[in-house]
Amino acid sequence: MRRQENKLSVIKRTIYKGFGSVIKKINGHISDGSFDRNSIVVNQIEINLPKLDRHFHGYCIVQISDIHIGTWINRSRLSGIIDLVNEFEPDLVAITGDFVTFDPHRFFKDLSENLMKLSPRDASVAVLGNHDHWTDAGVIREVLHNSSIIDLSNKVITLHRGNTTLHIAGVDDTIEGLDRLDLVQQQIPKDEAAILLVHEPDLADYSAATGKFGLQLSGHSHGGQIQIPFIGPPLLPPHGQKYPSGLYQINGMSLYTNRGVGTAFLQLRWNCPPEISIFTLKS
Numbered sequence: 001m002r003r004q005e006n007k008l009s010v011i012k013r014t015i016y017k018g019f020g021s022v023i024k025k026i027n028g029h030i031s032d033g034s035f036d037r038n039s040i041v042v043n044q045i046e047i048n049l050p051k052l053d054r055h056f057h058g059y060c061i062v063q064i065s066d067i068h069i070g071t072w073i074n075r076s077r078l079s080g081i082i083d084l085v086n087e088f089e090p091d092l093v094a095i096t097g098d099f100v101t102f103d104p105h106r107f108f109k110d111l112s113e114n115l116m117k118l119s120p121r122d123a124s125v126a127v128l129g130n131h132d133h134w135t136d137a138g139v140i141r142e143v144l145h146n147s148s149i150i151d152l153s154n155k156v157i158t159l160h161r162g163n164t165t166l167h168i169a170g171v172d173d174t175i176e177g178l179d180r181l182d183l184v185q186q187q188i189p190k191d192e193a194a195i196l197l198v199h200e201p202d203l204a205d206y207s208a209a210t211g212k213f214g215l216q217l218s219g220h221s222h223g224g225q226i227q228i229p230f231i232g233p234p235l236l237p238p239h240g241q242k243y244p245s246g247l248y249q250i251n252g253m254s255l256y257t258n259r260g261v262g263t264a265f266l267q268l269r270w271n272c273p274p275e276i277s278i279f280t281l282k283s
Helices: 002-026 028-032 075-087 104-115 130-135 137-146 181-186 201-210
Strands: 041-048 060-064 092-096 123-127 155-161 164-170 194-197 215-218 246-250 253-257 275-282
Touching: 041 253, 060 075, 075 104, 075 275, 092 215, 104 137, 123 155, 123 164, 123 194, 130 137, 164 181, 181 201, 201 215, 201 246, 201 253
Parallel strands: 041 275, 060 092, 092 123, 164 194, 194 215, 215 253
Antiparallel strands: 060 275, 155 164, 246 253
16 A cells, blocks of 8 residues: 555656646746735634643743745745744644645745744744645755754654653655554653654544544644635645644544645635644643
8 A cells, every 4th residue: 555655656757747837837926925924814712732741831832833835825925934933932843744845946036044043942843735745755854954953753852840841743645655653653652742744634533532632733724725714724734624723622632724825836825824833732
């Protein structure tokens, strides 16, 4: 199964590299767009995190997702978003995938030089999304390395406050079949607090069932980009249909699906503005 998925990824990557030139012509105005902070909604959410020790009470996490640089997001807009994130003086920055829409080589410098400006107290962490794999995941991982951002693809890091711990975990992309939730959960002690980063939110049914995570942070759906009153989004992507936007409670685990700061090929949002999420953890 994974071998077939990998072949499909090669096909997608080839298509996206060719398609990137077309999109660049269509979206030729993107390099001229300036950042307007009023275009970004900042949502502040308090999370009662199970098993969290009082030493982490008040811990601040800022989440951004779905940058998709190269369509609506350009160098200037990304710089403004990073500056806005830093204004909140987070303990941790979490980025939940889809750094690009196409051809990451073209945006390597713009991504690296902006992301390296992030200045959380503890760390910046990230997982990759489906578009990152459909283009060139190796380039995105190099961007993360150059920007001192920890790649949490099927990995766990442990934060310390005195003798207490908070585990930050992540899995690789679920659409590509690269997620190894089984390996990640084995690294989380039963009675210690943990947070999971997953690009696609609908994995939450499985991550919640493990009983290991108090919070999952995701993106991917962009909230549908279009929200029709009383109806909701007319179109949602695979693995982002059940929990498309906002805060959910699933078997004792909180899930937050961020609408993202960018857009994919369709540069349109209606009643569904881009978002930065700020989480304050409560013990």
